[in-house]
Amino acid sequence: MLVIKNLTKRFNGQPIVEGFDLTVPSNGFTVLIGPSGCGKSTFFDLLMGIVPMDQGDLSWRGQTVIALKALAAYMQQSDLLLPWLTLERNACLPADVAGVPPKQSAARVEALFVKLGLEGFAHYLPAMVSGGMRQRCALARTLMFARDLVLLDEPLSSLDAITRRQLQAYLLLLQTEFKKSILMVTHDVEEALLLADDLLVLTAAPMRICERFRLDMPKPRDIADRSFLEIKARVLARLEKEASW
Amino acid sequence: MLVIKNLTKRFNGQPIVEGFDLTVPSNGFTVLIGPSGCGKSTFFDLLMGIVPMDQGDLSWRGQTVIALKALAAYMQQSDLLLPWLTLERNACLPADVAGVPPKQSAARVEALFVKLGLEGFAHYLPAMVSGGMRQRCALARTLMFARDLVLLDEPLSSLDAITRRQLQAYLLLLQTEFKKSILMVTHDVEEALLLADDLLVLTAAPMRICERFRLDMPKPRDIADRSFLEIKARVLARLEKEASW
Amino acid sequence: MKRSFLFPLALFLVVLTAWEAFCRLGGIPDFILPPPTRILRVALGDAAILLPHAGITLVEILAGIALALTVAIPLAVGMHAQPAVERALAPFLIASQAVPVFALAPLLVVWLGYGLASKVLMAGVIIFFPITVSLLEGFKSCDRNYRILFQLMGASKLQALRKLYWPWALPYFFAGLKVGVSVATIGAVIGEWVGAQQGLGYVMIQANARLKVDLVFAAILWLSLMGVGLWALVGIIEKRWLWWKDASDSE
Amino acid sequence: MKRSFLFPLALFLVVLTAWEAFCRLGGIPDFILPPPTRILRVALGDAAILLPHAGITLVEILAGIALALTVAIPLAVGMHAQPAVERALAPFLIASQAVPVFALAPLLVVWLGYGLASKVLMAGVIIFFPITVSLLEGFKSCDRNYRILFQLMGASKLQALRKLYWPWALPYFFAGLKVGVSVATIGAVIGEWVGAQQGLGYVMIQANARLKVDLVFAAILWLSLMGVGLWALVGIIEKRWLWWKDASDSE
């Protein structure tokens, strides 16, 4: 369980995150949705310790931690692939750094690439593949971290509807199968509703939780389901209300 | 009118675009939708002359052209903001290059930024704003080109639903008001249906048009409309059928 | 802030002490390597004599840097704009670095006489090279996607240079400039081989001929101080010009 | 391919012709600047004498480059890893560039004698500097986001160096290395001031003292050829190591 208390961050006096409290259960799917520029990525950066917080307390599984640095796998919004490594070598990086033998990690990446539709592109350079493929490679790299907590910042934003749906299913599987805690940012309400156990609708900066939806419909969910459509309408209405500019 | 004939491109013998024909009317909204990695960005790059075509003929308003280089404004998939310029200076670049007086272009960018929800961020550096804001800045820069043909490669992919809808409305306005021809790639079927006069559903690489939808419902369209939902279902079904991996 | 200078200072003192001990105990005679205390005594004691010479050398260094910049920047730009120009000029530039002073000095004397010009030219020849090479490498490293962006905007070569290539290559430029200002000191000294009447280089030759090795090293000390000062200055300018890097990295 | 060498070749011939004309018509005496034809005649005519010397100088240059790399890379790494180390060492490094040979030569003789070592050291001192500075600047230019990525992976400093900083700084490294190999020629020549009995530098000083200016320039010609060759070699290595740039840029 990840407990966040009173998280606060200002840039040049401008509060971006202020007095933010959140509890994320171990083994659950928490989705954040909110207007562009509200502070979601900053929030993740704060959790990871990439950006120093002004205030706030974190604890993971009961223990106070300064940041999640070594505890979580984090997929940032930009892909950050190293241009001089092939997709395969890029995805293997976390394993390489952890000292996993290259053969072993290559095999794992190969399996992942099949799942993510990157089969046959293992030896391409990042500059030689499409935006969506780069994003999938970055996702593969994130999944190569052997960590229980996964933060995903708009991981599927550049993918077409069909691929997206397949990867959503895969993420779901991952979370339930391997009992990971996933914290994910998305702009796609449907995606959020398909995956989330907990859906947080956020306000514009300074970011606050304006509404929290606990979704206990069984997964996989059906987007044509009535209760699904109903809650979707509610979430959209909430978002609309929040959008002020 | 943009006429594309027999456009072909191979990478290392692998065909990405092959014998592609397309006619884009002046003053219309053409949307391309297709699986990630199918060749949409490459297609735009070919049109712009960024990637040399193996074969193919282009003509714009009846005149044969080698590439659209100086004829079209192109928003690439990655934002390509210069990290040393503020958002405002980035957006002003095309005007600066064209020799527009800085004051004049700054005023136009200011107005654009208001429309795109970037008010107050004119003097921020790209590294200091969110992913969605960078994308909007890149869009603003594209709109600063004084060109009749606009190519947009997933221009709104990092934006939340609400902002996205507002910008869709703005793009629509732009196209109808200023009689621009817009060619746009998106992964969002709803977005495609909201904006398109012509919707092309593409196959996986090598990219071909697997189905073409002419949409003559009046704009702005209502996503809850029956005919809208119907065509949406058809498009989704078509996409699903195409997805083979 | 204060602590961050503790280690450098400590190391500095350790090195000087080791050197001093080495000279005094290791039996290295003063006229081969004087101990630092002696160098310092002469550097400060004869400051009144050395400083006017140092001033002249500084003028030569600064003029040499100015000359080098005037040459290096257009050269790098031209070589980048036209690969043929690069291929054509590179051998000459490289050759310019292989010519020792004494081969060039007579020519400089005939052309420029014994004034400041020959010294500045000599210094310039040494300084311009690292700047040109680094800048050229920087231009070449510019990301293709940005280059295309400028093409699509219909930017002229000059516009692309000003708005894209130049800012892009700035870190490279500063790397080259740092090398340049550091070798500028020896550049000016070498220039003073050529018929100087003053300057630290002149002092050094004179002191060397008169076997006043401590004076030679005192002059080197002053030269080094100039080098460090110029380096620091370039560092400050770099920080200013690349302010966006710091601003972008802040947190 | 062939045409791309036309212009360089043309320029080369124009420069040589101008030089020749300048010497013959401009009344520049041979002992100040010999015409190229004469230099060429001596360079080729005395090749049998010059080549063994050139071989020795080449060995010194290569050893100097090897020494410089051995020093420059750890130095840049250390200075990057610890800003305090940078602040501590920078003044010494800069000072090392301000010391003229004649001040150092007796010391080198005392320490290293008359063998190859003193020459290689002298050359190394001149070559290592641009490499260190460029590499350090390259390390520093590494994008913060990537640095963070490696932190989050829990990469050790060594891992980050090997997998991130080093490849990132490679273009800078090559800029420095290109400067380095170009000044390596003069570095070795200067090294040969220190009690050499052979090498092109030795030939040059001797020829100069005997007013055989054409021999001096013939030696410079050979040196320049070496410099150009080394430069080209570095260019080839660069293209190989940075293959991903070409691959990424292809179309």
Added chain:
Amino acid sequence: QDMTLMLDWFPNVDHLPVFVAQEKGYFAAEGIQVKILSPSDTSDALKLAVAGKVDLAVSYEPQTIMAASEGLPVHVAGRLVAHPLTTLLFLKERGYPSPSALSGKTIGYTVPGLMDVLLQAFAKINGIGDYTAVNVGFNIVPALTSGQVDAVMGPFKTYETVTMAAKGIEAAYFELEHWGIPDYDELIFICGAETWAKKSDAVQAFMRAVARGLEDAHNQPGAALQAYFKAVPDVDQAIERAAFERTRPYFARTQTIDQERWQTFADFALEHGLIDHPVKVATLLAP
């Protein structure tokens, strides 16, 4: 016994007697084996000899007196060239009848710290007024022919004149010792005081061998020159031969060092600012 000798400059005809001694086995006959080195700078040889890094060095009397004035423990071992070769040299076409004709002219000098001071003294003694002094380094010929300077203090009357003649330039000069500068030994052999204390036998043996070389230079010039050419092959023989002819008269005939003459020069040096501290020549020559 192994000995090292460092020359003052690159091997040239001034050093001929040394090479003759080497080639003809005079050193071997004295039971020593001599390794001959060239320096990187004219002051290196003396420094390294005094530091004990080489056993012997070829030096100049003025340089040695300056070293002594700076407190270097130097010992004078013997002589090579017994009179000044240094001149105030100019193009013959200028035809200056006497030094005072150079008043108001630009005069170059070769070695700052030495030749500039000598020039000053020379000018004062010979009434050269209002001249401009320029450091020309060793770019003597270009400086003169391009008209940048009217005369140069420092060229050797035995060497520069010959090389200039080979290029078709005729030179004329004023000899220092004829114009008021005290006579001195141009080239001498020195060693460190410590070396002298420890190896005086070997040093004396060396000097005996060199003395034989000097004798040969005087008495069998042809053979001596051949020996020199054998030892130093890559030189322009015509020039060296001519230079040798001019140098021959100045080669030392005896190894007896005239202490009084030395002291006169040392006093002169102090008076004219060549040295800062008085030098007692006797200490340099002490047995």
